[in-house]
Amino acid sequence: MKARRLIDYVLITLKGMAMGAADAVPGISGGTIALVSGIYEELVQTIANVDLSLFKKLFQGRFKDFWRDANGNFVLALGAGVLISYVSFMKMAKYLLEYHPILIKSFFLGLIIASIWYIGKQIPKWTVTNIVFLILGVGIGYYLTTLPGAEVNDSSLYFFICAAVAICAMILPGISGTLILILLGAYSTLSTAIAELDFKKLLVFVSGAVIGLLSFSKVLKWLLRKYKFPTFAVLTGLIIGSIIQIWPWKKVLETKTFGDKTVVVDDVNVWPSAFEGDNQLFLAIVLAIVGFSLIFILERTASKK
Numbered sequence: 001m002k003a004r005r006l007i008d009y010v011l012i013t014l015k016g017m018a019m020g021a022a023d024a025v026p027g028i029s030g031g032t033i034a035l036v037s038g039i040y041e042e043l044v045q046t047i048a049n050v051d052l053s054l055f056k057k058l059f060q061g062r063f064k065d066f067w068r069d070a071n072g073n074f075v076l077a078l079g080a081g082v083l084i085s086y087v088s089f090m091k092m093a094k095y096l097l098e099y100h101p102i103l104i105k106s107f108f109l110g111l112i113i114a115s116i117w118y119i120g121k122q123i124p125k126w127t128v129t130n131i132v133f134l135i136l137g138v139g140i141g142y143y144l145t146t147l148p149g150a151e152v153n154d155s156s157l158y159f160f161i162c163a164a165v166a167i168c169a170m171i172l173p174g175i176s177g178t179l180i181l182i183l184l185g186a187y188s189t190l191s192t193a194i195a196e197l198d199f200k201k202l203l204v205f206v207s208g209a210v211i212g213l214l215s216f217s218k219v220l221k222w223l224l225r226k227y228k229f230p231t232f233a234v235l236t237g238l239i240i241g242s243i244i245q246i247w248p249w250k251k252v253l254e255t256k257t258f259g260d261k262t263v264v265v266d267d268v269n270v271w272p273s274a275f276e277g278d279n280q281l282f283l284a285i286v287l288a289i290v291g292f293s294l295i296f297i298l299e300r301t302a303s304k305k
Helices: 006-023 030-036 040-048 052-059 063-069 072-099 101-120 128-146 156-170 177-183 187-196 199-226 228-246 281-304
Strands: 250-258 261-269
Touching (some): 006 030, 030 040, 072 187, 101 281, 177 187, 187 199
């Protein structure tokens, strides 16, 4: 691999911030941003390479070998961007989703539509097999969006398992880790822990996330090595199937109250003309175009590398 310069790591940090911001919004996947920005395969391989032999070098005092084999500069730059953005943007995302849901969803809708085009073109030939896997991905993605949100569960063991499952979704393009947390009833627990700096809860979440990530990344690395194009077909399908989750105009059918919070648990997509209230159509279209264009900017940045 060609040696990276400081500006390269700055760009990686910015991509990490984009991933963190995407993961903070229900229905959006940070994995999609990683794939479009050209760092997805390196990310998966880096995570999958973490094993006991790597840490053995650390305990033996071979810090330089450990840092090199762990792809430490890449992990530090990307991780810093993801962490800073996710923690800060989660609060902003909650505000935007509450007070400006149409506008933020329109932006990400444009981004996702462009992502479908970009990821789909990574497959040089759409064979019958790839089309079948595409349809499978669409079915799984759509099914996940139809599941009702679970009740809040404060069990540490349950929160640990939720973290392990959600982190796997976060590195999969098309599946939103935040959406998984909502479906499992753990999203409010995490957001409260971040807002209140509940280190005990945060430690449980991080522990579950690390174990889930290290386990799943090895499976994903194997799939990308052995069945790259069918895997990409499934990922493309996941994004297509889950796109209804981010549709900006919805009619609320059912809500539930958790403490002092009211959460929408069932809604239906409607056309802007049928939306009750200000559909903000002009601004929504503008932001969708901005989101769509952002993918091409990321692609051009990645292709120059």
